[in-house]
Amino acid sequence: xxxxxxxxxxxxxxxxxxxxxxxxxxxxxxxxxxxxxxxxxxxxxxxxxxxxxxxxxxxxxxxxxxxxxxxxxxxxxxxxxxxxxxxxxxxxxxxxxxxxxxxxxxxxxxxxxxxxxxxxxxxxxxxxxxxxxxxxxxxxxxxxxxxxxxxxxxxxxxxxxxxxxxxxxxxxxxxxxxxxxxx
Numbered sequence: 336x337x338x339x340x341x342x343x344x345x346x347x348x349x350x351x352x353x354x355x356x357x358x359x360x361x362x363x364x365x366x367x368x369x370x371x372x373x374x375x376x377x378x379x380x381x382x383x384x385x386x387x388x389x390x391x392x393x394x395x396x397x398x399x400x401x402x403x404x405x406x407x408x409x410x411x412x413x414x415x416x417x418x419x420x421x422x423x424x425x426x427x428x429x430x431x432x433x434x435x436x437x438x439x440x441x442x443x444x445x446x447x448x449x450x451x452x453x454x455x456x457x458x459x460x461x462x463x464x465x466x467x468x469x470x471x472x473x474x475x476x477x478x479x480x481x482x483x484x485x486x487x488x489x490x491x492x493x494x495x496x497x498x499x500x501x502x503x504x505x506x507x508x509x510x511x512x513x514x515x516x517x518x
Contacts, residue, residue, distance in 0.1 A: 448497075
């Protein structure tokens with residue numbers, strides 16, 4: 336058993352980092368392969384309520400996981416002596432001249448894709464999926480609202496699928512760091 340407190344910090348950072356990745360990936364898989372097909376099997380009004388309620392809860396997990404992945408990732412880099420403020424991106428061994436550094440940079444950029452997609456879903460598309468129509472709403476407004484909601488739902492589904500693929504790629508890139516990186 337290691338007695339060095341720095342080793343224990345590294346283990347804790349690694350554990351929290353890996354758990355956060357597992358929560359994000361597991362949630363994305365569940366949303367795509369469990370919730371999506373379940374929603375398709377029930378009436379649209381119930382599917383909308385089910386989707387809204389699960390998304391409300393899932394977004395807490397998504398943002399918590401993404402935040403913890405970022406924080407623990409940078410803490411791990413700091414512990415390894417490669418913090419961003421003195422990280423030798425243009426030097427060796429963690430720099431862009433080495434596969435390890437290029438893989439880390441790729442992972443950070445792909446994390447940014449997840450964060451941007453999450454922001455689009457959370458603050459742009461989800462508000463367009465919500466809302467009720469009044470009793471005095473014309474048929475044209477109802478049709479327009481339904482069309483807008485269907486377009487937003489399609490974009491949410493696309494971005495969710497992209498996020499799943501990107502998250503798997505990031506996890507594989509992270510695993511490759513044990514052998515020096517991929518890129």
